[in-house]
Each structure stands twice: as C-alpha cells, then as structure tokens.
Amino acid sequence: MKKFVLLVGLFALALSPFNLALAQGDPLQRSTPESQGVSSAQIAKYLEAANEQVDSMHSFMLVRHGKVIAEAWWAPQSAEQxxxxxxxxxxxxxxxxxxxxxxxxxxxxxxxxxxxxxxxxxxxxxxxxxxxxxxxxxxxxxxxxxxxxxxxxxxxxxxxxxxxxxxxxxxxxxxxxxxxxxxxxxxxxxxxxxxxxxxxxxxxxxxxxxxxxxxxxxxxxxxxxxxxxCTEDIAKFGQLYLQQGHWNGQQLVPESWIEQATSKQVSNGSDPDRDWDQGYGFQFWRCRFGAYRGDGKDGQFCVVLPEQDAVIAITANTRDMQAELNVVWEKLKSAFHDSPLPEDPDAQRKLSELIETLKATR
Known part of the structure; x- marks a missing residue:
C-alpha cells in the first residue's frame, strides 16, 4: 500500500447564523460523516479500494451538504501544495x-x-x-x-x-x-x-x-x-456549481450558465458503462448516475453529484481514469443517506485505525 496522510473531520459544529455565512477566504466547514448522512465505514472501504486499485492517488476530499467530511493526501502531497x-x-x-x-x-x-x-x-x-x-x-x-x-x-x-x-x-x-x-x-x-x-x-x-x-x-x-x-480549491469550485453559482450571498456565476455548462450539449458516445460517453456540456463532462464533472489528465477530478448534494475532489497520477471513477461509484455511491446517521464510534474508530495503518505503510 502507498503511504498517505489522511485527515477526517471528527467533530460536529454548532452552527449559528454567523457560522453559516462563512467569511470570504474561510475554508469549508468540517463535520463528521454521520452527521451529514454518510457512513464512515463506507468511506473507509472507498479509501482501502482507492489505495489498492488506483496507481497512484494524490488526494481526496468529500463534501456533503457544504461541509468537508473526509480529506486525504498521499505523501508527499499535502493540503497546502x-x-x-x-x-x-x-x-x-x-x-x-x-x-x-x-x-x-x-x-x-x-x-x-x-x-x-x-x-x-x-x-x-x-x-x-x-x-x-x-x-x-x-x-x-x-x-x-x-x-x-x-x-x-x-x-x-x-x-x-x-x-x-x-x-x-x-x-x-x-x-x-x-x-x-x-x-x-x-x-x-x-x-x-x-x-x-x-x-x-x-x-x-x-x-x-x-x-x-x-x-x-x-x-x-x-x-x-x-x-x-489545492485540493480544497477544487472542492470549493464544485460546491459553487452545486449551489448554482451562489456563494456567501453573492451570485458569482449565473444560474443559467451553470445549467447550460453542465447539461448535455453534444453527444460523445453511447456506452452506458463509460463516463466519457454520457454527453458533453460547456467544458464539463456528464457522468453516469446523474453527476457531472470537470476532469484532467492522470486523474484530476471535480465530481458534482446534485442528487446526493455532494462534491468529490480527487488528484492523482493514473493511466486508468475510468477505473478511478469506478471506485467512486462502487464504494461511495451507496454511502449517502437522506437524513443524518447515528454517530458510529466503532466505525469511526476503525476508520482512525485504517488511517494510522495507511500513514505508516507503503
């Protein structure tokens, strides 16, 4: 396995109106996976699979309901790089x-x-x-x-x-x-x-x-x-599109542009199992499962999942970008729930143990 540093938000925030209106330049808020309706156990399964199957992952960030619930960097990558x-x-x-x-x-x-x-x-x-x-x-x-x-x-x-x-x-x-x-x-x-x-x-x-x-x-x-x-910058960009161009009370990008840019404007294939055959917008790709994305060579992804109110940011260096996306669909798509889940100390403990194992081995 490859060595990486993983940071997972393991704290819940008491959200006041002031906290909800993030000041310009602030990072995205952090939260526990379960409080945002996502299973920590499923995130752990995704990380294990990505670490084993994608050569090689550089970073990962998962945002749900506007809050970062998991973030990872494989050494020597870092949050600030x-x-x-x-x-x-x-x-x-x-x-x-x-x-x-x-x-x-x-x-x-x-x-x-x-x-x-x-x-x-x-x-x-x-x-x-x-x-x-x-x-x-x-x-x-x-x-x-x-x-x-x-x-x-x-x-x-x-x-x-x-x-x-x-x-x-x-x-x-x-x-x-x-x-x-x-x-x-x-x-x-x-x-x-x-x-x-x-x-x-x-x-x-x-x-x-x-x-x-x-x-x-x-x-x-x-x-x-x-x-x-940086990885969080990619996640913020995806969150902006998920929010139809709204950010802290400002309309940075017109809603009409978001709709056009992320909709299928032209056909580019017919394979239902391939994310590069789902249609192309204005410099955005359509994905399977109602999602869309911006992507780049070697596995750079900003995946927006409107149905799940989620954003996934990934950086990597891989030749098989479809396999990289397949791990996302196979391990994370079923992790989202409509309501908050009960906090799961056992799953969070296992996730922490996984984090420590992955930090210490290659």
Whole structure:
C-alpha cells in the first residue's frame, strides 16, 4: 500500500447564523460523516479500494451538504501544495466565458473569425466562417484533429489556419486548442488574462489565495490546462456549481450558465458503462448516475453529484481514469443517506485505525 496522510473531520459544529455565512477566504466547514448522512465505514472501504486499485492517488476530499467530511493526501502531497489540474482547467475557462457573457462582453453565438480577423487565413473556409464561441465550448469546432500549438509560433493564428473539414456543431472532437481560444477571447474582450479576470470574480470570493496559470508565448492563459490549485480549491469550485453559482450571498456565476455548462450539449458516445460517453456540456463532462464533472489528465477530478448534494475532489497520477471513477461509484455511491446517521464510534474508530495503518505503510 502507498503511504498517505489522511485527515477526517471528527467533530460536529454548532452552527449559528454567523457560522453559516462563512467569511470570504474561510475554508469549508468540517463535520463528521454521520452527521451529514454518510457512513464512515463506507468511506473507509472507498479509501482501502482507492489505495489498492488506483496507481497512484494524490488526494481526496468529500463534501456533503457544504461541509468537508473526509480529506486525504498521499505523501508527499499535502493540503497546502498546489497540484496541476491539467484539463480540469477547462471548466474554469468555461466559467470565465460565462461571467463575461453575463457582463455583456460577448455572446456564445459570436463568430470566432470576427473576433480574430487579423489572424485569419486570406481566404477563410465556409466552416471557419461559421464557427461560433458555442462550438469552442462544446468541442464541436469542426476540426478532424487538434492543431499542435506547442510547435506554433503564434497560437491563435495557428488555430485559425487549421483545416475545418466538418460543419461546426456537428462533430465532437476533444480539442484543447479550442479552450485556448476561449481564453484568448476572454482576454480580448476584457483586456485581462483569464487568470486576472477570474481573480476578483471567482478566486478571491472562494478564498483561493494563490492560483497559478501557465501562459502561451503571446501572454494568454493556456485555458485548456496549466492551472494549479489545492485540493480544497477544487472542492470549493464544485460546491459553487452545486449551489448554482451562489456563494456567501453573492451570485458569482449565473444560474443559467451553470445549467447550460453542465447539461448535455453534444453527444460523445453511447456506452452506458463509460463516463466519457454520457454527453458533453460547456467544458464539463456528464457522468453516469446523474453527476457531472470537470476532469484532467492522470486523474484530476471535480465530481458534482446534485442528487446526493455532494462534491468529490480527487488528484492523482493514473493511466486508468475510468477505473478511478469506478471506485467512486462502487464504494461511495451507496454511502449517502437522506437524513443524518447515528454517530458510529466503532466505525469511526476503525476508520482512525485504517488511517494510522495507511500513514505508516507503503
């Protein structure tokens, strides 16, 4: 087994109206699993299975009814250590677009060519002319394959000059450069990188203190990857979406955007047992069991379960991301109950013993 440090909230909070209104920058509240209707024994089973079956887990956080009820870091990871999100960054870029739309800076029906006429080919194809912001959001730009931006001198120009053989909106093709273009669009209409644009609108209200986002040679946040956050930051982002964009009395993201972004906008497969075949929204994936998620290479997940009023944040380094999600469904889906459970000292003791065993062995 792999060595890790696990912290589980083992205290109940006496909640006053003041406590319920967390101050800006405060961490999420902690609570016992049973008080939020979740079995400590089931959490222990999940941790055992994840530790054995996923190579390798880095962190895990489970939020129920807005409160952290379990959190774990596998050494040498820690709560304070930012983690690369890879393509989970895309969901944050989508959020920036949604806020910019709400502020009247752009529309999802704006044509990409009209936003970057200076970078367009001399004779743009009809498909390029038809490409809209919406098509970037849904990974249906009309490309057959991705342009290799890493080998390009100018990333936006390389995207605009890449062949578009399919009519936009008709062909789903996972496309990280499309997300880069969303970032470039937000920067063009706001005068700020997506990182700086989101600081006062998202990161600061959520208490995300030091986000970092890598940039292109043109000084544009990469958008499709390159964002570094801590595990609790990921959990807060998921909780914001679970709360329909509301946070401490503020509407940070419009409810209408949350609904569109997390709904199935395009089909991407038909396998009922595969979480990558359940449909795609605006830079969010639909999951089985009524859930949705942002995800990134090697197993970075922000899974939102509206039916269970729960959020699961995971960081990892694994080649089999479906197996990583399967452990969640197999071990945690049945752990949620509608009402609080009786405090279970025996299950909590066994969970504590498991924690100590896992902390001391590899």
């Amino acid at each position: 930012p983690h690369v999100l890879w393509s989970l960054s895309k969901s944050f870029t989508s959020t920036a677009v949604g806020i910019a739309v709400a502020e009247g800076k752009l529309s999802v029906d704006d044509r990409v060519l009209e936003l970057f006429p200076e970078d367009a080919p001399q004779n743009p194809s009809a498909n390029l002319q038809a490409m809209r912001v919406r098509d970037l959001l849904t990974m249906s730009t009309g490309h057959q394959d991705e342009v290799n931006l890493r080998e390009a001198e100018h990333w936006t120009k390389a995207f605009m000059n890449h062949p578009v053989p399919h009519k936009p909106g008709t062909h789903f093709q996972y496309n990280t450069p499309a997300t880069y273009m969303l970032s470039a669009i937000v920067q063009k209409v706001s005068g700020q990188t997506v990182l700086d644009y989101l600081r006062p609108r998202l990161f600061e209200p959520l208490g995300i203190a030091a986000p970092r986002w890598d940039e292109s040679p043109q000084g544009i946040s990469i958008g499709g990857y390159g964002l570094y956050l």
